[in-house]
Amino acid sequence: MRKEFISNVSHELKTPIALIKGYAEGLKDNVIDDIESKNFYCEVIMDEAEKMSKLVKDLLDLSQLESGHYSLNKEKFNICNLVDKILNKYSPIFKEKNINVSIKKDDDKMYVNGDRVRLEQVLVNLINNALNHIGAERVLEVTIRRLSNNAIISIYNSGSFIPEDEIDRIWESFYKVDKSRARKYGGTGLGLSIVKNILKLHNSNYGVRNVKNGVEFWFELELISIDNKNY
Incomplete structure (x- = not known):
């Protein structure tokens, strides 16, 4: 079960990391020069970073709830x-x-x-x-x-x-x-x-x-x- 969970987390992170890396490299190498395309590249990076942030937050939430020590307020x-x-x-x-x-x-x-x-x-x-x-x-x-x-x-x-x-x-x-x-x-x-x-x-x-x-x-x-x- 733990092995499957780690595999699933890795799978969920793989796509946003690849997209962030690819678009960041594109900006660094100046593969585009118009402002509209640059803004699009930046939006993709920010969007994928937000997805990763949500995943980490949900993982922490789930870890707390499943710990057996979480107390409801x-x-x-x-x-x-x-x-x-x-x-x-x-x-x-x-x-x-x-x-x-x-x-x-x-x-x-x-x-x-x-x-x-x-x-x-x-x-x-x-x-x-x-x-x-x-x-x-x-x-x-x-x-x-x-x-x-x-x-x-x-x-x-x-x-x-x-x-x-x-x-x-x-x-x-x-x-x-x-x-x-x-x-x-x-x-x-x-x-x-x-x-x-x-x-x-x-x-x-x-x-x-x-x-x-x-x-x-x-x-x-x-x-x-x-x-x-x-x-």
């Missing part, structure tokens, strides 16, 4: 407010990508005891994943349901199904269902693995399923009762 908060905040933050991206976004909630106030920062990371990673795989219908739906003592948060995107023989493997580090499209979206291949580990630390059930015209990711959080709801 739990607090009581309204999960509906957190979802609303994230969707508002993404509104320019939704508009730019022409995404039809909807949110459905059983209630505007559902309180949980969890690590707000890490749960925001879960939601952001799942939304990014949905955007990366959204189909021609451009539909993204976020649902927050109350079921007994739990809040069920689900994120649906229209698009292709995940093959049933691969659906259990998507939580693995670096596993990509569509290898040909993976680099196009700039993902590190660690987002869903990070989601899995954060939810495990919260003792939360989670999963993914193929549904009509798309795919739905979901997770549960235990609801709590609080006297003062000024959160």
